[in-house]
Amino acid sequence: MSSALASLATSICYVRLAVRDLDAGARFASEIFGLQRVAQQDGDIAFRSDSRFRTVSLVSDEADGGSVGVEMWDEAALESISQQLNEAGFPVRRASRSECERRYVEAASLVRDGSGNSIDLVVRPRQSGRRYFPSRDAGIVQFHGVGLRTIDSARDLVFWKILGARVSDWVGDIAYLQIDEQHHRVALYPAARSGLLYSAFEVEGLDQIMQNSYFMQERQIKILQGPGRESASHQIFLHLQGPDGSIFSYVNGMTVLGEKPRRPRQFPFANESLCNWGSVSADVPELRVADGRA
Amino acid sequence: MIQLKDVSYVRLGSPDLESAETFATGCLGLEIAERGKKTLYLRSDDRAHTLCYSEGDPRHQTVGFEIEDEDDLQTAAATLEALGHHVHAGTAEEAEQRKVKAFIGFRDPTGNHIELVVRPERRGRRYFATRDAGITGFSHIGLNSTDPVRDERFWTQVCNARVSDRIGDIPLMRVNAIHHTIALVRAPTAGIQHINHQVESNDDVLRSYYVLNEKRVPIVFGPGRHPTSGARFLYFTGPDDMIFEYSVGVDEIEDEATHRPRQFGFEPSSFCMWGARPAGMALPDKNA
Helix, strand or coil, rough: CHHHHHEEEEEEEEEECCCCHHHHHHHHHHHHCCCCEEEEECCCEEEEEECCCCCCCECCCCCCEEEEEEEEHHHHHHHHHHHHHHHCCCCHHHHHHHHHHHHHEEEEEEECCCCEEEEEECCCCCCCCCCCCCCCCCCEEEEEEEEECCCCHHHHHHHHHHHCEEEEEEEEEEEEEECEECCEEEEEEEEEEEEEEEEEEECCCCCHHHHHHHHHHHCCCCCEEEEHHHHCCCCCCEEEEEEECCCCEEEEEEECCCCCCCCCCEECCCHHHHHHCCCCCCCCHHHCCCCCCC | ECCCCCEEEEEEEEECCHHHHHHHHHCCCCCCEECCEEEEECCCCEEEECCCEEEEECCEEEEEEECCHHHHHHHHHHHHCCCCCCCCCCCCHHHHHHCCCCCEEEEECCCCCCEECCCCCEEECCCCCCCCCEEEEEEEEEEECCCCCHHHHHHHHHHHHHHEEEEEEEEEEEEEEEECCEEECCCCCEECCCCCEECCHHHHHHHHHHHHHCCCCCCEEEEEECCCCCCCCEEECCCHHHHEEEEEECCCCCCCCCCCCCECCHHHHHHHCCCCCCCCCCCCCCCC
């Protein structure tokens, strides 16, 4: 039964980010980053990046703190995983009607991972009949995944394994987690504090990564790392400073893993493992090796 | 008509061969083929050499193009002389220095020193780089032109070059299937504007960007992508202010018979579709 459920977490479907200045955050998300603004309700602003109704919400309620949405296969999977999480010591709370509406989903269970990051386990997140139509040609194809800060890797791995994720590769103790054919949709970065590290959006190709890189330079938007390429997943990335210390990333070209069973590979904790092109993040401790190359 | 087959080598004068060697091996990533007292031969592919430094004036810059055989060489000499170009017939010793069977030298209408060569040497051993820059070979040159319209006529009517695309009046010209082997660049004097080596992949272009930055080699343009040839590129400065380029993914002209040159406007996005701006490298000046 548990192995059949192993794939029942089907996608990372949204991020909700708490921001102090909602309007400034919204300007960044739409005018700079290239998301499509779609709705505003209860002080939240929702943005699209693909066929889903929304993949990003900026949340003005600071007590809320934001969350990451993980789509479950169906109600039965939600029930089963919720029960397993409860048994493993991760208390799960059923979301109220209004909490579900605020998340644009039919049902949800709210839980915290081992580090205390808020994770929403959701069923039937809303899709949109209209295609994604952004205000700027950033070349975004889809919301791809997230990086999470972890202060308790062991507990967090227990948590994500219950959701059906498995480690695809390691860089030092950074764990890339696979939930579908992509090399990873979630990456856990050991850190001094918990929280969302980055939200990654896939673009069409290298052209868009580079065009966005020059676009940001011209507008003096801080590039935190990149253009670069992850050694383990081969994914090209550009990490940008978003509102309130958040990181928004453009990505492309991640390795697609086949059906064939494979063992996670161990890469050394070195800047070369984090970027094989040679980019180094000067400002984000989780994205760099403090004393240079190993 | 003079049938150019490919670009063969570049010869550069330099007052400081030691610096040239340090750059060529430590930064550019070429292989030393031969080191003489006053010469340095460098390889980038299976040819015996594609770049030669000799001690001297850095304004001495020569481009060699391969042609079919010695008969064609004689015909070319006659053609050029008939047009009023002074033609220098290479001596046996000079040919040996160039590792070719025979050659002639002349100046194009701008005054660039050009050599036409027969049977440039190849090497049995493969090129083995000193730095992993991913170089697959010497590919093309940017050539100064004081009058691009006149020089386009020379290269396309006296020689067999064909225009693949134009940016303003600047022609990118091919002599084989590769999008361009000669890129004319408007400039006040003769000279080689840049020397291009192809690399294996996008990764190599971006890696070199970070490596060369770390080595404090001035990056003068890129990383970027030319909308004309489709190539991803990086331009940087070497000894004596010579500009070198890495690029990957230059288009091939698929149908020689039906290809028509496209006209690109004279504007930054015609040189880079990613938005890179030249820094410390003059783009061909429209009105110079």
